[in-house]
Amino acid sequence: MISVNNVSFRYPGTSSDVLTNVNLQIQNGEFVAIMGENGAGKTTLVKMFNGLLKPRVGSVHVDGVDTQEKSVAQLSRDVGLIFQNPDHQLFAETVSEELSFSLRNFGFDEQVIKRRVTNISTALGLERYIDSSPFVLSGGERKRVALAAVLAWDPKHIIMDEPTIGQDYLQKDRLRNFIVQLISQGKTIVIVTHDVEFVAECKPRIVLLSRGTVIADDTASKILTNDEMLAKASLVRPQIAELLHQLPVLGENPGIIDVYAAREFLIPRLRKADRTSGRG
Amino acid sequence: MSLRFVEGFKFTKIDSPIHRMDPRAKFVLTIGLFTTALMFTNIFALITIFLFQIPLVLISKTSRRWLRSMKGGLFLGVFIFVMNSIFGTALVLSISFTLRFFAIMSAFSFFFMTTSADDLGLALDQIHVPYSISFTFTTAVRLVPTMAVDAQTVVDAQRSRGLELDKGNLVKRVRNYIPILIPLIISAIRRSVELAEALESRAFGATEHRTAIVTLKMHFADYVTIIGTILGLGLAIYVYFRVPLPTVVIPIQLPRIFG
Numbered sequence: 001m002i003s004v005n006n007v008s009f010r011y012p013g014t015s016s017d018v019l020t021n022v023n024l025q026i027q028n029g030e031f032v033a034i035m036g037e038n039g040a041g042k043t044t045l046v047k048m049f050n051g052l053l054k055p056r057v058g059s060v061h062v063d064g065v066d067t068q069e070k071s072v073a074q075l076s077r078d079v080g081l082i083f084q085n086p087d088h089q090l091f092a093e094t095v096s097e098e099l100s101f102s103l104r105n106f107g108f109d110e111q112v113i114k115r116r117v118t119n120i121s122t123a124l125g126l127e128r129y130i131d132s133s134p135f136v137l138s139g140g141e142r143k144r145v146a147l148a149a150v151l152a153w154d155p156k157h158i159i160m161d162e163p164t165i166g167q168d169y170l171q172k173d174r175l176r177n178f179i180v181q182l183i184s185q186g187k188t189i190v191i192v193t194h195d196v197e198f199v200a201e202c203k204p205r206i207v208l209l210s211r212g213t214v215i216a217d218d219t220a221s222k223i224l225t226n227d228e229m230l231a232k233a234s235l236v237r238p239q240i241a242e243l244l245h246q247l248p249v250l251g252e253n254p255g256i257i258d259v260y261a262a263r264e265f266l267i268p269r270l271r272k273a274d275r276t277s278g279r280g
Numbered sequence: 281m282s283l284r285f286v287e288g289f290k291f292t293k294i295d296s297p298i299h300r301m302d303p304r305a306k307f308v309l310t311i312g313l314f315t316t317a318l319m320f321t322n323i324f325a326l327i328t329i330f331l332f333q334i335p336l337v338l339i340s341k342t343s344r345r346w347l348r349s350m351k352g353g354l355f356l357g358v359f360i361f362v363m364n365s366i367f368g369t370a371l372v373l374s375i376s377f378t379l380r381f382f383a384i385m386s387a388f389s390f391f392f393m394t395t396s397a398d399d400l401g402l403a404l405d406q407i408h409v410p411y412s413i414s415f416t417f418t419t420a421v422r423l424v425p426t427m428a429v430d431a432q433t434v435v436d437a438q439r440s441r442g443l444e445l446d447k448g449n450l451v452k453r454v455r456n457y458i459p460i461l462i463p464l465i466i467s468a469i470r471r472s473v474e475l476a477e478a479l480e481s482r483a484f485g486a487t488e489h490r491t492a493i494v495t496l497k498m499h500f501a502d503y504v505t506i507i508g509t510i511l512g513l514g515l516a517i518y519v520y521f522r523v524p525l526p527t528v529v530i531p532i533q534l535p536r537i538f539g
Binding site: 013047050081083088089091101106135149 | 287433434438463470
């Protein structure tokens with residue numbers, strides 16, 4: 001469990017808090033999306049989960065361990081943080097070397113490294129690039145290498161900072177399926193994102209941050225249809241929720257944010273309307 | 281590892297007599313300090329060059345950030361000392377090289393903290409440096425803080441993958457920086473290519489003869505600084521050739537690994 005207790009934080013040399021009195025509990029195996037406007041403190045918050053940043057006030061516990069008491073390397077064994085820009089971490093000559101890097105840092109033996117590199121590259125469709133330089137890959141492929149590089153050591157909690165940026169629809173769909181697979185394995189998934197459409201399809205629990213404080217913490221259906229909260233976090237409704245909002249004749253939107261639920265909601269109403277007009 | 285020491289090379293607008301000075305005068309002063317530091321290997325001379333800069337830093341109200349840059353340079357300073365020592369340089373000379381590094385670093389930290397990139401660009405234009413060169417130089421100066429942010433992100437990303445920068449012997453510690461330097465260099469190259477394309481898309485270099493709305497004007501203090509620097513440099517050359525400076529003898533020889 002990741003537990004954030006009354007955390008306040010400010011960067012050295014600045015006079016105002018980036019996070020103010022943040023409280024948050026994330027259970028093992030839970031899927032959470034942290035959303036909010038630019039500068040809301042989302043990335044700062046998740047950097048506390050593996051100890052890259054330590055709270056000025058309050059505490060962060062990961063599986064009962066205070067992050068103040070452990071090094072980043074020790075915490076990272078259980079908390080895998082995937083950064084937004086893959087170019088900030090890729091350095092090796094081949095994808096295979098890139099995937100092995102963290103495994104070597106964590107002291108895995110060579111046999112296990114070889115097996116894990118093969119498994120993760122196959123799972124993420126990278127097997128044909130295994131001997132290529134990561135620098136010749138496309139942006140989306142580099143992003144997958146960065147993801148694979150973290151998943152290779154099999155952390156219990158996986159944090160993804162803006163995982164959908166630069167990904168086409170097919171890759172987003174693959175990522176969504178992969179997240180579902182990871183959740184079924186009992187992994188905790190935390191994503192930091194602005195992508196309301198992606199969140200609407202995944203339907204995680206949403207923690208909404210604005211100006212360094214948690215302003216809402218609820219289901220995706222409730223938050224992504226709450227105009228007041230969305231406005232505070234500079235977000236908009238998903239398109240399907242907006243469409244239903246623009247059709248008041250259908251009645252109040254009961255929290256529908258994805259196409260499949262919208263279809264279930266619309267079909268009986270359209271049939272009824274058809275019958276009423278005498279065409280059914 | 282924090283890269284906050286880069287703030288010691290970043291311009292911040294402050295109302296101080298040094299900030300108001302002409303960038304050309306400050307540049308002459310910096311080059312004067314740099315040249316003098318390169319001339320001497322005598323510890324007392326290098327300490328004098330270093331101490332001479334402290335009142336200037338205090339007048340420019342940048343002492344806190346200057347200290348940060350000195351603190352940030354400690355790793356490199358120790359590296360210079362250790363490398364010189366293990367390659368057989370005498371202990372006194374190793375100390376001198378380390379002091380020289382700090383004297384030069386301090387001079388450039390002082391210059392960049394008190395001179396804006398715009399002023400620097402104007403100064404270069406007014407001494408007829410081709411615009412493409414002055415633009416490249418000032419852009420490089422402007423990008424230093426951005427590069428520092430990038431470097432910190434790279435450090436964070438690699439630490440999150442279990443990299444421990446401060447672990448192991450000296451050789452291992454130096455090797456630990458490879459996963460930091462490569463992404464940093466690659467992203468700098470990518471950024472420069474993108475910047476060049478963006479500039480070309482916005483007709484950079486279309487006008488051969490550029491004009492500037494602001495022209496720099498030297499004042500009394502600037503002339504005093506330039507003349508003072510030239511006299512100081514002359515004095516340093518005189519001392520170097522004619523005045524025997526006191527020397528320090530340290531009767532310890534570190535074990536040679538190489539050399």
